Amino acid sequence: MAKGEKMKILKKILVGFVLLFSSLTLMNSICDGDDEPGDPDAGLYHTYDEVQSELDSLAAAHESIADFTSIGKSLQGRDLWAIKISDNVQSDEDEKVGVLLGAHHAREWISVEVPLKIACYLLDNYDAQAQIKNLIDQTxxxxxxxxxxxxxxxxxxxxxxxxxxxxxxxxxxxxxDLNRNYSYQWGGPGSSGDTFSETYRGPEPFSEPETRACRDFLTNIEPSALISYHSYSQLVLFPWGYTNSPAPDKTLMESLAKTMADKIKAVHGVTYTPDQASGLYLASGDTNDWLYALLRVPSYTIELRPRSSYPGFVLPESEIQPTFEENLPAALFLLEWMISLDTSSQ
Ligand SMILES: [Zn+2]
Known part of the structure; x- marks a missing residue:
């Protein structure tokens, strides 16, 4: 074999190794989920401890634009961990605020993954994508x-x-049921006074430390838009949930919901149906009705994959990544919509 030929082969092997190692590094990146068995373990889904360490590492790796903090404690003393993403992250600037929430409901594990991966994506792409940098700088x-x-x-x-x-x-x-414990129309249809019920609303509005933490946090930061992720059914829902009557801003909220659903479908062809929340079933005392009643801002529940009761809440791990991928442009759209509010008010 000629010397040049040998060098070519060696080069190919070297490039192969570099590619292999860089892909292994990528697999271990904090955005790609933890497949190392923990105790307890939830496979590629994140446990509470894993969410905590991922957000902590993520903020540490991007400290100029991310802040890891707690918005309060659960009944058993666990922190409700949050990450704030913005330029000049340590100061409260005069910018529109957007909020993504996950896992009001325990078994809806995919609802943790989507907002967590969106946080990772935003931070990892700040330097690489002008669109992401602009979003983070302006909101x-x-x-x-x-x-x-x-x-x-x-x-x-x-x-x-x-x-x-x-x-x-x-x-x-x-x-x-934390998503029946908010105060607006608390006790109305689609919630239960029976303690054994899956939709037990609690003894009084905001009886639970988790919803009080959300109330105080949201009242303080006054978001201009919010998405609370749930599963399952593939829906983009907007207020009201407690009544079939239209909310005053139904036209706007429906139009944004339709665009979000279009953007979701464009990624993997999966249909999420936009609808007033009450179209699914009446529910009173949820996050979205409460926030909308308080601030009159677009406030969504996105019901993630799957569509139906099989597999229902137990979504296969292989669907985590595509569910994130299809929801990313919808979340970006809503967050970027907030920037247009700033321009129109100037
Ligand atoms: Zn839910």
Whole structure:
């Protein structure tokens, strides 16, 4: 073999190794999920401890544009971890605020992954993409991937299909449905006074530390748009949920929801249906009605994959990444829409 030929082969081998190692590094990047068995373990889904360490590492790796913080504590003392993403992240600038929430409901594990991966994507692409840099520079984005850490932990360790938080109701039943515990129209249709019910609304509005933490946090930062991720059904839902009557800003919220659904479909061809929340079923005391009633800003629930009860809440790990991928442009669209508010008001 000629010397030049040998060098070519060696070069090819070398390039092969470099590619292999760089792809291994990518696989271990904090954005790609942790497949190392933890205790407890949820496979490629994140446990509470893993969310905590991912957000911590993520903020440390991007400290000029990310801040890792807690918005309050759960009933059992776990932090409701949040990451704030913005330029001049340590100061409260005069910029529109957008919020992404996950896992009000414990068993809806995919609802943790989507906002968490969006946080990773935003931070990892700040330098590479002018669109992302512009968004981060002009807005303040808050991401809270796990609003119900006690329930999620219980879902990982004891009962995969657990929904509520872990309140001891004192009668042998456990849990309050955090997404029926907000104060606006609390106690109305689609919530239950029965402590054993999956939709038990609690003894009074904001009886739970998790919803009080969300209330205080959201009241303080006054978002201009919010998405609360849930699963399953593939829907983009907007207020009202407690009544079939249209909300005053239905036209705007429906139009934004339709665009988000179009953007989702454009990625993998998966249909998410835009609708008023009450079109699914009436639900009172949820996050979106409360925030919309308070601030009159677009406030969405996105019900993620799958469409139907099989596989329902137990979405295969192979669908985590595509579910994130299709939801990314929808979230970016809503967050960028906030910037247009600034221009139109000037
Ligand atoms: Zn839910």
């Amino acid at each position: 303040e984005i808050w991401i809270v991937p796990m609003v119900n850490p006690d329930g999620h932990h219980y879902s990982v360790t004891s009962d995969r299909l657990w929904r509520k938080n872990r309140r001891n109701n004192g009668d042998g039943s456990y849990g309050v």
